[in-house]
Amino acid sequence: MAKIDDVARLAGVSKGTVSNVFSQKRPTSPKVTERVLRISRELNYVPNHTARSLVTKKTMAIGLTVPHGNFFFSTFHNQFINGVVLEASTYGYRVLLDMIAVEEVKTPSLASYPIDGAIVLGPMLEDRRIQLLHQHQIPFVTVGQMMNQGIVDASTVNNDNEKIIHDICDYLISMGHRNMMFLNAGQQMTVSMVRSEAFIHALEKHQIGLQPHMIHYKPMVDYEESMRYGYEETYHTLSELSEQVTAIIADDDRTAFSAMHALKDLGYRVPEDISLFVICGDLSMMHQVTPSLTGMDLQPSELGVQAVRLLMHKLSVLEGEYRNHWIVDSRIIERDSCSLK
Amino acid sequence: MAKIDDVARLAGVSKGTVSNVFSQKRPTSPKVTERVLRISRELNYVPNHTARSLVTKKTMAIGLTVPHGNFFFSTFHNQFINGVVLEASTYGYRVLLDMIAVEEVKTPSLASYPIDGAIVLGPMLEDRRIQLLHQHQIPFVTVGQMMNQGIVDASTVNNDNEKIIHDICDYLISMGHRNMMFLNAGQQMTVSMVRSEAFIHALEKHQIGLQPHMIHYKPMVDYEESMRYGYEETYHTLSELSEQVTAIIADDDRTAFSAMHALKDLGYRVPEDISLFVICGDLSMMHQVTPSLTGMDLQPSELGVQAVRLLMHKLSVLEGEYRNHWIVDSRIIERDSCSLK
DNA sequence: CTGAAAGCGCTTACAG
DNA sequence: CTGAAAGCGCTTACAG
Numbered sequence: 001m002a003k004i005d006d007v008a009r010l011a012g013v014s015k016g017t018v019s020n021v022f023s024q025k026r027p028t029s030p031k032v033t034e035r036v037l038r039i040s041r042e043l044n045y046v047p048n049h050t051a052r053s054l055v056t057k058k059t060m061a062i063g064l065t066v067p068h069g070n071f072f073f074s075t076f077h078n079q080f081i082n083g084v085v086l087e088a089s090t091y092g093y094r095v096l097l098d099m100i101a102v103e104e105v106k107t108p109s110l111a112s113y114p115i116d117g118a119i120v121l122g123p124m125l126e127d128r129r130i131q132l133l134h135q136h137q138i139p140f141v142t143v144g145q146m147m148n149q150g151i152v153d154a155s156t157v158n159n160d161n162e163k164i165i166h167d168i169c170d171y172l173i174s175m176g177h178r179n180m181m182f183l184n185a186g187q188q189m190t191v192s193m194v195r196s197e198a199f200i201h202a203l204e205k206h207q208i209g210l211q212p213h214m215i216h217y218k219p220m221v222d223y224e225e226s227m228r229y230g231y232e233e234t235y236h237t238l239s240e241l242s243e244q245v246t247a248i249i250a251d252d253d254r255t256a257f258s259a260m261h262a263l264k265d266l267g268y269r270v271p272e273d274i275s276l277f278v279i280c281g282d283l284s285m286m287h288q289v290t291p292s293l294t295g296m297d298l299q300p301s302e303l304g305v306q307a308v309r310l311l312m313h314k315l316s317v318l319e320g321e322y323r324n325h326w327i328v329d330s331r332i333i334e335r336d337s338c339s340l341k
Numbered sequence: 342m343a344k345i346d347d348v349a350r351l352a353g354v355s356k357g358t359v360s361n362v363f364s365q366k367r368p369t370s371p372k373v374t375e376r377v378l379r380i381s382r383e384l385n386y387v388p389n390h391t392a393r394s395l396v397t398k399k400t401m402a403i404g405l406t407v408p409h410g411n412f413f414f415s416t417f418h419n420q421f422i423n424g425v426v427l428e429a430s431t432y433g434y435r436v437l438l439d440m441i442a443v444e445e446v447k448t449p450s451l452a453s454y455p456i457d458g459a460i461v462l463g464p465m466l467e468d469r470r471i472q473l474l475h476q477h478q479i480p481f482v483t484v485g486q487m488m489n490q491g492i493v494d495a496s497t498v499n500n501d502n503e504k505i506i507h508d509i510c511d512y513l514i515s516m517g518h519r520n521m522m523f524l525n526a527g528q529q530m531t532v533s534m535v536r537s538e539a540f541i542h543a544l545e546k547h548q549i550g551l552q553p554h555m556i557h558y559k560p561m562v563d564y565e566e567s568m569r570y571g572y573e574e575t576y577h578t579l580s581e582l583s584e585q586v587t588a589i590i591a592d593d594d595r596t597a598f599s600a601m602h603a604l605k606d607l608g609y610r611v612p613e614d615i616s617l618f619v620i621c622g623d624l625s626m627m628h629q630v631t632p633s634l635t636g637m638d639l640q641p642s643e644l645g646v647q648a649v650r651l652l653m654h655k656l657s658v659l660e661g662e663y664r665n666h667w668i669v670d671s672r673i674i675e676r677d678s679c680s681l682k
Numbered sequence: 683c684t685g686a687a688a689g690c691g692c693t694t695a696c697a698g
Numbered sequence: 699c700t701g702a703a704a705g706c707g708c709t710t711a712c713a714g
Contacts, residue, residue, distance in 0.1 A: 001453075001477075001478065003706095003707060003708085004707065004708060005707080013684075013685085014684065014685045014686070015685090015686095015707090015708075015709090016684070016685060016686080016709075016710080017683090017684060017685075019708070019709060019710090020683090020684085020709095023709080025709085025710090026683080026684090027683065028683070028684085029683060029684090032683085032684085044476065044477075046453045046477070047453060047707085047708070048395075048453050048706090048707050048708065049453045049454065049455040049708095050391055050394045050395045050400065050453075050455055050706090050707080050708085051395055051690090051706070051707035051708035051709085052707080052708055052709075053391045053455070053690095053708090054389075054391045054392055054395050054689095054690050054691070054692085054706090054707080054708070054709090055689075055690045055707090055708060055709045055710075056690090056708090056709070056710095057690080059391065059455070061437065061455070064438075075416075077419075078418075078419065081438075085438055085439075094437055094438075094439065095437070095438045096402065096435055096436070096437055096438070097405075097422075097426055097435075097436045097437070097438045098426075098435065112342075112387045112388060112389050112390045112391075113390065114390040114391055114394070114400070114402070114435075114455070135385065136342075136385075136387070137342065227625040227626075227628075227629065230629075231629070254625075254626060254629070257626060257629035257630060258629045260629070260630075260631070261629050261630075261631065264631055284568040284595075285568075285595060285598060287568075288568065288571075288572070288595070288598035288599045288601070288602050289598060289601075289602075289630060290601070290602065290605055344690095344691060344692085345691065345692060346691080354700075354701085355700065355701045355702070356691090356692075356693090356701090356702095357693075357694080357700070357701060357702080358699085358700060358701075359692095360692070360693060360694090361693095361699090361700085364693080366693085366694090367699080367700090368699065369699070369700085370699060370700090373699085373700085388691085388692070389690090389691050389692065390692095391690090391691080391692085392690070392691035392692035392693085392706090393691080393692055393693075394692090394706095395690090395691080395692070395693090395705095395706050395707065395708085396691090396692060396693045396694075396705075396706045397692090397693070397694095397706090398706080
């Protein structure tokens with residue numbers, strides 16, 4: 001590959017001038033610009049990204065780390081990632097995908113992270129990723145519930161999870177449901193704790209006593225098993241219970257699908273016998289199944305966009321004031337899976 | 342951040358030695374190793390990835406480019422990406438996600454790609470991404486149908502699309518179906534061309550005449566519209582047709598869901614009135630809906646794994662013989678959405 | 683608007 | 699097993 005010296009020599013200018021033509025950080029005369037560009041084209045020259053990074057100290061990449069474990073994207077993640085990648089490209093940034101946890105610095109061969117900043121999706125308690133980012137002094141923003149873990153000033157973009165749960169409970173309770181089952185996310189997700197608490201508060205607000213069968217947590221397992229979560233919990237809980245659960249709140253669309261499957265096997269109809277509400281699912285897909293699923297629009301793509309904007313502010317790519325915590329709106333999309341008790 | 346000179350000075354050794362401790366390319370005495378490591382820990386030192394890359398000429402990252410446009414991942418893409426990221430991490434490689442097309446070199450500020458190789462998902466006719474990769478001399482492997490476009494020796498990982506379509510047609514025809522509708526992928530996808538041809542051949546093989554309503558192509562549009570594709574084509578085709586279509590082959594699970602929706606609105610039952618076969622869908626999700634969907638297991642995760650392995654061979658990270666074209670197996674998973682005519 | 687020179691933080695022959 | 703020095707391919711004050 002041609003390098004800057006080759007272009008400079010053939011164009012009869014200095015390296016600095018060639019650099020300026022490409023970076024546009026200082027003006028160059030039209031004549032020189034055109035000559036340099038022509039030679040560059042002939043030589044198939046393009047500035048070496050790595051060399052540039054070394055001196056500018058910018059990699060023009062941000063890291064996107066998702067929880068470790070045998071993890072698979074949900075449609076929620078899809079749209080979130082879409083928002084991130086598209087918005088990042090607006091500022092000339094690329095996205096480095098890290099699905100497994102940022103590894104321990106166990107092997108000495110580990111080098112620094114070639115990223116200018118990071119977005120941490122679904123922060124967890126004792127999150128190794130956050131500890132390392134902090135230690136390496138890489139600016140980051142978390143998306144999802146952030147608990148205080150000593151890193152006081154963490155920037156975060158999130159939905160208002162308390163409001164979400166209260167809205168859902170108010171909605172279902174207003175329809176006459178008092179025995180609801182909540183298929184929550186995994187216990188290691190900080191979001192699930194906030195949601196459980198809000199769920200309990202919402203019940204109290206309406207003078208409904210909490211019962212053991214009302215809250216379930218997704219086991220932290222592999223893909224296949226997590227697909228069965230909705231089925232297993234629904235099937236076993238409902239078949240062993242004497243009282244009648246009349247509404248189920250499912251953490252995501254997959255959980256909802258598998259819960260529906262269990263309901264069918266148990267002989268229950270949705271929504272005639274049992275209502276089903278999805279917190280975090282793909283709205284289009286939820287619209288296509290039968291019955292179409294009522295749920296909450298969390299705007300995952302918007303979460304991604306706002307996370308990138310916040311990070312760009314922290315990196316001083318974006319000027320002006322900004323808030324360290326950003327809440328993305330959510331609202332109920334009524335469809336056919338919930339009805340009066 | 343501390344740099345190699347700081348560590349070298351405090352540890353009383355040369356930079357070269359510090360380098361060796363971290364890269365492990367040359368042995369260092371236990372005493373020195375331990376001292377360097379201790380100092381490094383104290384200073385929070387870690388080798389600068391960019392500086393290392395500049396001299397080794399390796400970024401230890403591969404690019405993953407998906408088709409441009411207003412694109413959203415399907416569950417197929419999810420699992421594929423999973424395979425790629427996990428397998429790449431095995432070799433110490435990270436994955437740079439490019440969702441929009443590798444841009445034209447229109448603005449001169451564009452720098453080289455900081456990747457050692459690339460995986461191109463869903464190659465298209467006149468694929469700009471491939472042209473650029475080729476021009477920048479970045480090794481790449483394509484996943485999905487590759488048509489000859491002057492780049493003769495492109496490495497590729499793929500399913501056997503001809504076999505897939507023949508297997509599906511043989512399966513449905515053996516059940517008595519002769520009037521089948523194929524909701525194919527978008528016309529710009531090379532895979533859809535191969536599948537259409539195979540579909541036509543399969544019909545010929547069984548002496549079934551091709552009719553205009555039998556093949557449809559997903560319009561290249563935004564997310565919302567593509568979700569409607571299955572619905573629209575199914576609804577309009579079936580309501581305007583005098584003869585009876587008895588089986589539908591859907592390109593992916595979303596198309597299948599929305600086709601099912603249309604069938605329900607038209608008063609058809611699956612599979613009693615019309616059978617439904619899904620080519621490329623999330624098997625677990627297809628198992629959870631009612632009726633559970635019969636489809637083809639394309640092993641998307643395995644496609645990702647093999648694509649990375651092939652690329653690692655091309656980058657000489659992996660030693661030994663390898664084939665430039667790799668076919669990943671597929672097989673029919675029988676569930677409840679197809680039945681005898 | 684342009685050039686000459688230093689420097690970004692590493693690795694790598696070369697020499698011992 | 700270790701060190702001294704050159705060099706990876708750019709950008710950036712500094713000077714004009």
